[in-house]
Amino acid sequence: MSQLKDIIYNCKKATSLIERKQIGRLTLREHVELRIHLAFCSVCRIFRRQSIAINRMVKILFNDAQERGTKLDDAFKKSLQERIEDKLNKNGKNL
Amino acid sequence: MGISFMTPNNSNNGSMLKDTIAVDPLQWVAKYADYLFTYAVTRLNDDEQARDLVQETFLAALERLDRFEGKSSERTWLTAILKNKIVDVYRKKSSGLSGMTAHLDGEEEQDFFDNVTGHWKTVHSPRVFGIEDPGQLDKKEFTRILQQCMQKLPALWLSVFTMKHMDDAPTENICTELKVTPSNFWVIIHRAKLSLRACLQKNWI
Structure with missing residues (x-):
């Protein structure tokens, strides 16, 4: 009985299982424990929804930034272009 | 991609x-x-x-x-x-930081759970605050706060978190490249998410 109580109360463990489940694998036992915990714990159910939402948002950060048109400034690009041309010229002479 | x-x-x-x-x-x-x-x-x-x-x-x-x-x-x-x-x-x-003891910037390492029962401490309990349905989000604003909150993570946590969640890098590679043990990897993944979520709840109105 105390084992069941441990499963139901242990949000620390449950949240760690929630994380592992999203990117790895749970053992059958862990899987069952998590299901039992979530059935009883509404707070961890909220945590799970938010955790999944956060992972999804992190995945699209990069695409999002691209769409927003994150850009290097022109001055920096110009100097970069010059450095590349410079280097190509030098390499050319060495060949 | x-x-x-x-x-x-x-x-x-x-x-x-x-x-x-x-x-x-x-x-x-x-x-x-x-x-x-x-x-x-x-x-x-x-x-x-x-x-x-x-x-x-x-x-x-x-x-x-x-x-x-x-x-x-x-x-x-x-x-x-x-x-x-x-x-x-x-x-x-x-490197140099021992990742596990690195504290959050300016904030004390929070212990989210009651030591005895393992239950959420009331102050740190997740509440519904509007990010649960990403479809409804003001994405721009959310992205901004998300990035700010990620920046608050200790360097090692952020590295592990980004490599895993943004780049889908295999866990073994992350462990090798950042020199963390597999068990520390899972601790970091867990703590990083707890901190990040708490930061979002605090800053997302």
């Missing part, structure tokens, strides 16, 4: 048309600088460092032009070089 943005010559992925996939460094800045910068800045959240890495990437690529085989697109090749440089930065940032 995102190959559909590529120029037409990307459709040649064989070696038959080798001349059309030849590298052209003179076009790099115009074609890839913004892309690479965005790639770096979303992973490092540091404009200046991202700029430096873009520059280093181009210069490193010039050094090994002969090793570009045309098997992948120019962009993929350059991105791979940049990726390695980002991991180098992660490694540098997180």
